[in-house]
Structure formats: structure tokens, C-alpha cells
Amino acid sequence: MSDLFNTLQLSASGMRAQANRIRHVSENIANADTPGYHRKTISFESELQAGKMTGAVQSGQIELDQRELSKIFDPGHPMADETGHYDGSNVDLVVEIADAREAQRSYEANLKMFDQARQMSKSLLELLRR
Amino acid sequence: MFDKIEIFRLANSLAVHSANRQSVIAQNIANSDTPGYRAKDTESFSDNYKNSDSSVLRTTRQTHLTSDAARNTAAKLLDAGGESSPNGNNVSLELEMVKATEVRHQHDLALSVYSSSLNIIRTSLGRGR
Numbered sequence: 414m415s416d417l418f419n420t421l422q423l424s425a426s427g428m429r430a431q432a433n434r435i436r437h438v439s440e441n442i443a444n445a446d447t448p449g450y451h452r453k454t455i456s457f458e459s460e461l462q463a464g465k466m467t468g469a470v471q472s473g474q475i476e477l478d479q480r481e482l483s484k485i486f487d488p489g490h491p492m493a494d495e496t497g498h499y500d501g502s503n504v505d506l507v508v509e510i511a512d513a514r515e516a517q518r519s520y521e522a523n524l525k526m527f528d529q530a531r532q533m534s535k536s537l538l539e540l541l542r543r
Numbered sequence: 544m545f546d547k548i549e550i551f552r553l554a555n556s557l558a559v560h561s562a563n564r565q566s567v568i569a570q571n572i573a574n575s576d577t578p579g580y581r582a583k584d585t586e587s588f589s590d591n592y593k594n595s596d597s598s599v600l601r602t603t604r605q606t607h608l609t610s611d612a613a614r615n616t617a618a619k620l621l622d623a624g625g626e627s628s629p630n631g632n633n634v635s636l637e638l639e640m641v642k643a644t645e646v647r648h649q650h651d652l653a654l655s656v657y658s659s660s661l662n663i664i665r666t667s668l669g670r671g672r
Contacts (some may be wrong), residue, residue, distance in 0.1 A: 414581075419569075420569040468570040470574050519572075519575050523569075526573075530565055533565065536654055537654065538648070539556070540657065
């Protein structure tokens with residue numbers, strides 16, 4: 414039984430991490446047109462508790478994508494330099510959508526495991542109900 | 544009392560093993576995007592059951608020392624292998640789903656065997672269903 418509860422916690426940690434990831438994806442997409450915005454990336458790492466691996470996952474530090482910012486030509490823009498360009502963001506919408514899809518797929522897999530563990534413990538408890 | 548009967552012991556071990564394996568699968572899936580994570584798996588039930596059987600000392604009297612914990616030894620963790628992606632992670636969600644379905648069947652099987660054996664005993668005691 415404790416294994417099943419452990420399963421629920423592991424799946425929940427996975428869902429939490431993926432939800433965090435998709436939150437950053439939406440932040441990137443929302444700021445796709447913000448001048449000078451660097452897209453945020455998030456990495457996953459194994460959770461440690463008192464130096465021991467719990468097997469759960471957690472999202473690590475947020476890092477900024479250091480790719481070059483896109484140059485947008487608009488001489489009328491207040492931030493334009495002498496050539497008429499200003500710094501846009503380095504968000505690539507296709508990459509963000511792909512990332513969001515992947516996060517969704519992983520989230521669903523975690524959810525399925527959560528549901529299965531729940532059903533398994535439920536059928537275990539059914540044995541007592543006679 | 545009932546765990547001394549072989550079939551209950553078998554059903555119990557199978558249920559414990561499948562819960563254990565489910566936990567390992569959930570861990571793999573939770574870490575399916577963690578860089579450098581290697582997929583794990585438990586050894587198969589038949590191996591685990593055989594090993595746990597031979598390693599436990601036979602008890603012929605109530606006073607003999609035994610440990611229930613030793614009987615249901617936690618299955619050893621194995622590296623599940625498989626192709627790894629560029630970030631060193633080798634979890635395949637599809638494979639894990641297949642394993643999860645297997646585990647589900649195993650667990651259902653264990654519970655069905657347990658409850659129908661219980662019914663047989665009830666019937667033999669004259670209580671019926």
C-alpha cells in the first residue's frame with residue numbers, strides 16, 4: 414500500500430514539474446513581441462532529500478536563452494538605432510509550441526499513472542468491503 | 544492465519560510486486576524529461592518470488608525466527624536499457640505505458656485470486672457467499 418502512495422507522490426511531482434514548464438512556455442509566448450526579451454528555459458532534476466534521491470522530479474533553476482535577439486527594422490520605433498533596427502525577443506513560436514506539446518504529453522502520462530495507482534489502491538480496499 | 548496458505552502468500556507477493564513495479568514506472572515517467580536519467584525496472588515476478596523463497600529460512604515451529612519483510616524482499620532494480628536521447632535520458636513513454644498495463648493486469652489478477660480463494664474457504668466453512 415505504501416508503494417501505491419509513493420506512486421501518487423512521484424506522479425504528482427512529475428505533474429508539478431510539467432505544469433511549471435508549461436507556465437514558462439506561456440510566459441515566453443506572451444512576451445514574443447516584447448523588445449529585448451530573452452526566452453526562459455527550465456530544466457528538470459532529480460529531487461534530493463537529505464542527500465538521498467527520492468526518485469521524484471523537480472524543476473531546476475530558470476535560465477535565459479542566450480541566443481542572439483532578433484533585429485527588427487522599424488526606423489520610427491523609439492528604441493531604433495541609427496540603422497533603423499531595434500532588438501526584438503529571441504522567442505521562436507514554433508519551438509515554444511513544440512515544447513508545450515511535449516509538456517502536455519508528459520503531463521498526461523503522469524496523470525495516467527496517478528489514476529492507475531488510485532484505481533489499484535481502490536480495488537485493494539474493495540477486498541475489505543465484504 | 545491466511546498468509547500461511549501458499550496461494551494467499553502467492554497472491555500477496557504478486558500484489559506487492561506489482562505495486563512496487565508501479566512505483567518504479569511512475570518514477571520513470573516523472574523523470575521522462577530529466578537530463579541524464581536512466582530508466583529503471585524491477586526484476587520479473589517469477590525471479591523475485593523464487594529468490595525470496597530460497598533465501599528465507601524454513602520455519603517449522605511458531606518459535607522459529609522469521610521475518611515477513613525478508614519474504615517480500617523488495618525487487619532489485621535493473622537498468623531498463625534502451626536508446627537514449629541526446630540529453631542522456633532513456634525513458635520511452637510508450638514502453639512505460641505497456642509496462643503499466645501489464646502491472647495493472649498483474650494486480651487485478653492477484654486480487655481476483657485472493658478474493659476467490661477467500662470465497663472457497665468461506666464456502667468450505669459453510670458460510671457460502
